[in-house]
Amino acid sequence: MNKIVWFRYDLRLIDNDAFLNAIKNGNILPIFIFDKGYFKLEVSSSFHLKFIIESLKELDNILQKEFGTNLNIYYGDTLEILKKIIENFNINEVFSNKIFKNKYLNDLDLNLKNFFISKNVKWNFYNQFGIQLNHRERYKWSANWNKFINSRLTTGKSNCKFLFDQKLDNFDIIETNEIDSKFIQKGGRKHALDLLDSFLDSRSENYQQEMSSPLTGEKSCSRLSPHITYGNISLKEIYNKTKKKINTIESYSNKKSLLAFKSRLAWHCHFIQKLYDEPEIEFTNLNKAYDGLRENDFNEDYFLAWKEGKTGFPFVDACIRYLIKTGWINFRMRAMLVSFASYQLWLDWKKTSKHMAKLFTDYEPGIHYSQFQMQSGTTGINSIRIYNPIKQSFDQDVDGKFIRKWVPELRSIPDKLVHEPWKLTYLDQKGLGIEIGTDYPSPIVDNKISTKLAKDKIWNVKKSTKSKIISKDILNKHASLSLRR
Numbered sequence: 001m002n003k004i005v006w007f008r009y010d011l012r013l014i015d016n017d018a019f020l021n022a023i024k025n026g027n028i029l030p031i032f033i034f035d036k037g038y039f040k041l042e043v044s045s046s047f048h049l050k051f052i053i054e055s056l057k058e059l060d061n062i063l064q065k066e067f068g069t070n071l072n073i074y075y076g077d078t079l080e081i082l083k084k085i086i087e088n089f090n091i092n093e094v095f096s097n098k099i100f101k102n103k104y105l106n107d108l109d110l111n112l113k114n115f116f117i118s119k120n121v122k123w124n125f126y127n128q129f130g131i132q133l134n135h136r137e138r139y140k141w142s143a144n145w146n147k148f149i150n151s152r153l154t155t156g157k158s159n160c161k162f163l164f165d166q167k168l169d170n171f172d173i174i175e176t177n178e179i180d181s182k183f184i185q186k187g188g189r190k191h192a193l194d195l196l197d198s199f200l201d202s203r204s205e206n207y208q209q210e211m212s213s214p215l216t217g218e219k220s221c222s223r224l225s226p227h228i229t230y231g232n233i234s235l236k237e238i239y240n241k242t243k244k245k246i247n248t249i250e251s252y253s254n255k256k257s258l259l260a261f262k263s264r265l266a267w268h269c270h271f272i273q274k275l276y277d278e279p280e281i282e283f284t285n286l287n288k289a290y291d292g293l294r295e296n297d298f299n300e301d302y303f304l305a306w307k308e309g310k311t312g313f314p315f316v317d318a319c320i321r322y323l324i325k326t327g328w329i330n331f332r333m334r335a336m337l338v339s340f341a342s343y344q345l346w347l348d349w350k351k352t353s354k355h356m357a358k359l360f361t362d363y364e365p366g367i368h369y370s371q372f373q374m375q376s377g378t379t380g381i382n383s384i385r386i387y388n389p390i391k392q393s394f395d396q397d398v399d400g401k402f403i404r405k406w407v408p409e410l411r412s413i414p415d416k417l418v419h420e421p422w423k424l425t426y427l428d429q430k431g432l433g434i435e436i437g438t439d440y441p442s443p444i445v446d447n448k449i450s451t452k453l454a455k456d457k458i459w460n461v462k463k464s465t466k467s468k469i470i471s472k473d474i475l476n477k478h479a480s481l482s483l484r485r
């Protein structure tokens, strides 16, 4: 029996059901495919590619060390590549973990399913997350998820022979843009394990208090998200170790922090379930009553200023510039950036979300589009929250340290005024050697006026009968009882 084990968003050997079931017997060709079309999509970026390449190099090393084989890495059109492999190696079965991604990959999988059927190849897939795959039963969702996450990590022995494709291209042909590697997260299982250990041992101590500021969140959040996205480590493994750690610690606040962290692992699957149940949320408002609200008002100049971190709101600009350099930012700041784009700048989330997908190394469509819609008020079922970027600046960057680091034009401005440099008088500006409007932009919108306008517009829809009726259906379909988000 000749089989393919196809690594996709599960770049590990431990707790990888597809791999462990494949290697029980037969001849196995372990593969990874860089899909050319996928990496040309507007949501793809070098942040993703670099992370994957590093993860693959390590996976290849582990396969070498533990099984004396190599990973076969291909680049091109997935269907064409699989056609060739199946023919050349006379493949009977394919093993992979189910993926829950965007329309491009859903369509690809549908084509592959038909192709495999036509070739009499059996496609075995496994569920690496707590997602209900058949009929969604919201009353059972949490119980099912708990059963999944508390189940044993899978391990297994190999009783197979590994195959290697001699005709492989060198995947170093893949081009990535220059990114300063000193700022970005490294891919690979070793980094994932190091992060988990350091988080559980010490970094999580003040997780709850420190996660909201970009200054402290960088260290106090787990930073596991890209590793979860690409599967360097399984969600179960993280949950398992966290649970064990919680049982050994005495400090009440540390315990509370780890409980808060643990519940976020359930949110991860809860959001992916939403996309699985309703893939259209990648492209359309969850609540159709909001259709047409922003779509025709898109201001390209505002979009450009937001993308480049030149809005004239120092904290917003600092967060964007930090994200551009690092490929990560904490939850609160992601929410503020989206809220600012969707409300004060009145930009349609369908365009801003695609841009940010590129910047987030951890881009996970299920979480991403649900959160974009929540922070833009288009779900109808979540409370409307319009972040005040000036308040966030004073709260999360009290003495302006973050702003000064990421918006160096403002380096000379004293603590209090660095949050609102437009308040500097002409003489102050002269004295500090900066001209607002020239060296650093004046605010592109008036915060109070734009917030008020946005609030009126969004509430107009929210209180409409149409929005309320649709919201009821959405709640019935998507809410998972006993999860607070």
Ligand SMILES: Cc1cc2nc3c(=O)[nH]c(=O)nc-3n(C[C@H](O)[C@H](O)[C@H](O)COP(=O)(O)OP(=O)(O)OC[C@H]3O[C@@H](n4cnc5c(N)ncnc54)[C@H](O)[C@@H]3O)c2cc1C
Pocket (backbone or CB within 6 Å): 211, 221, 222, 223, 224, 225, 226, 228, 229, 261, 264, 265, 267, 268, 269, 271, 329, 330, 331, 332, 334, 335, 338, 360, 362, 363, 364, 365, 367, 368, 371, 372, 375
């Ligand atoms: C607009 C917006 C877009 C987002 N897009 C993504 C995305 O593409 N990919 C992504 O992984 N997260 C996304 N998030 C959620 C969250 O911001 C990140 O998961 C988190 O910042 C990652 O850092 P961390 O691993 O240190 O998180 P931690 O705080 O250490 O959390 C641990 C893990 O829990 C999960 N998690 C944490 N917060 C959430 C949440 N609110 N919803 C669902 N799962 C959560 C993630 O898997 C995360 O890695 C988005 C949030 C917003 C507001």
